Amino acid sequence: MNQIVIEKTEQIAEILKENHIDLWLIFVRETSAAGDPVLPLVYGDSGLTWDSALLFTPTNEKIAIVGRFEVDSAQETHTFDTVISYDESIKPALLQELERLSPNQIAINTSTNDYLADGLSHGMYVKLMEILEGTPFADRVVSAEKVVSALRGRKSKSEIERIKKAITSTLEIYDFAFEKIVPGMTEIEVAAMMRQEVESRGLGYAWPKHNNPAVNSGPDSPVGHNAPTDIQLEPGHLLHFDFGVKENDYCADIQRMVYLRKPGETHPPQAVQEGFNVIVEAIMAAFDLIQPGITGIEVDRAARSIVTGAGFPEYKYATGHQVGRLAHDGGCILGPDWDRYGQTPYMPLEVGQVFTLEPGLIVPGFGYVGIEEDILVTEDGAVFLSPPQQELILI
């Protein structure tokens, strides 16, 4: 029994009712090669090899149509009332179930906006349309974007517990590193030390270890999704980290800031402290605004305008994204109206969503300042899932 699958599949019927969807149809094959990212939430870890259909209705029917050799495995999920087996072609069984259920709106996992609601490949879409051709169902297919986004976004009790655990471990590994870091180490050495601690704890990475942790020391370190370099940590550098572990399948995503003191310095230089304060302020502006129903673009604007209002250039990414099973967990984004974000900044926030808040800026001559906190949306607004960074760490 997979507790996550139990909790998530319990959410489905209500979400389908809200969205007036009569049938949610997940159509997949060979999931070991390229699975629909929603499967771990509604089916669990076992693979589906041949063309397979998972059907969910607002009346809480749950049906799996799978190849003969995966019937037992589908039953072992304890999720489906009905498991239907086939040998040569899924078409007859699938059409028979569609005729029985007679849905007016069939939602499938395709979305130009939300990559996590876009688990249907184009080839499988063509295949599904060939199966439906000549039936009344061919014209009843709609996007399941809102269904997937709600299901994935509204974290269940166990999901929130797991995210909090991953954050705790991430912060522990940060503390471990902050005690050991000395000027003269390279970014690569610092990252290696942190990765060793991740692996000795038996944890995974929230994103590929290539740039997890990202480590940026001083003004010459390239900031982005790139790997740590052989730049040495020097007194007078801002030292920036972006790091997160995956624990029990759930992720943390946290950025932290260090200032490496020069001999005799008791405080960071004024420009450094001011840059840091702007980022803390920008995070709090977003945090204070968050409540269910507000759109991502409004939250983004609040943080972004603090940074630009303080005279810094606009950061060229979104203020925040959802976190969960993946570090970038899809759905609503706290971002600007840029083509690459599609319509996702216009989605309203919902209770149970977990977001990062991560504005950034450059302090010329010192380096990059970015802090990233993970927050939960509640009925009463945002709450921090761990203590936010309020002061520069001095080493």
Add this chain to the structure above:
Amino acid sequence: MNQIVIEKTEQIAEILKENHIDLWLIFVRETSAAGDPVLPLVYGDSGLTWDSALLFTPTNEKIAIVGRFEVDSAQETHTFDTVISYDESIKPALLQELERLSPNQIAINTSTNDYLADGLSHGMYVKLMEILEGTPFADRVVSAEKVVSALRGRKSKSEIERIKKAITSTLEIYDFAFEKIVPGMTEIEVAAMMRQEVESRGLGYAWPKHNNPAVNSGPDSPVGHNAPTDIQLEPGHLLHFDFGVKENDYCADIQRMVYLRKPGETHPPQAVQEGFNVIVEAIMAAFDLIQPGITGIEVDRAARSIVTGAGFPEYKYATGHQVGRLAHDGGCILGPDWDRYGQTPYMPLEVGQVFTLEPGLIVPGFGYVGIEEDILVTEDGAVFLSPPQQELILI
């Protein structure tokens, strides 16, 4: 530097020429959520977050168009002559490159047949078509099925070395288990012992550990893609395994057969031995027939007809599939003309492909007989990548 990416990208230009493709366009986003399965071969492990395009030409141009924060990471692959950066929308840069290259045939990763050539999601397909709308390129889009299938199928030197290493480890863990297995253990206990050995060696699983190894003892054990059960191993049982490790990103997939002797038995019962011999003969029939240019369906038929000709029911799956980075590595399949295999049984075999051969049958009262060997297609026909099982293992 990723040796696999270097060897595989060297193959691309020639494959494009053979298939008269002017441009291969890989279009992806947020690959940590659902990457195109071809990316590890042509880009490596680092992720692509925003809409990204990888372009390959028969004149060996290699171009990456990626979000600004992933430029360094794209350059670190040492694969692309040109890395183009964008901030808000990929459209202008992509159209500019298309206009410069002016391709007549643009191959994209979509296929109803081959799931590994179907890495483009439907949402991304729609997005790409929106970008191309109103340009001459909208009508020049074709499937890259043959390109992906050739690239993935024709294993490079390092790929074959890695597969052989995974097979060696798999067989070592089998031997380890065969020394420890005694009647009275359950299937679950046997599987746990093997998994412990996999993990203590720091290896991964070629498919999810849920049913890796599959362990089937006696006539009542459900055979398929299901997990081991609490059925106890008993004298007089046929004991069947399906098992494979993933080592250094490449897979093995091997089935082995044991007979658990009753007190006083020196040989397996005649029916058991006969069933076993039929499977060995079926594997050899397929093995002997394999040569470049023959189609999968012909090879399948050779093995299948041995089993049915000996009076056993037809096995309801393909005689073999490709193995590589994935246990089910896509492309040509040694299978029958069933809807669920699409056109893949009609693809001709090519030098460098690695296939399983895995016919099966049931000996009533004793259990399932299935052997699975991994073979390489060479110019002179098939070769075994490890010694094939010729005799039942007696415990």
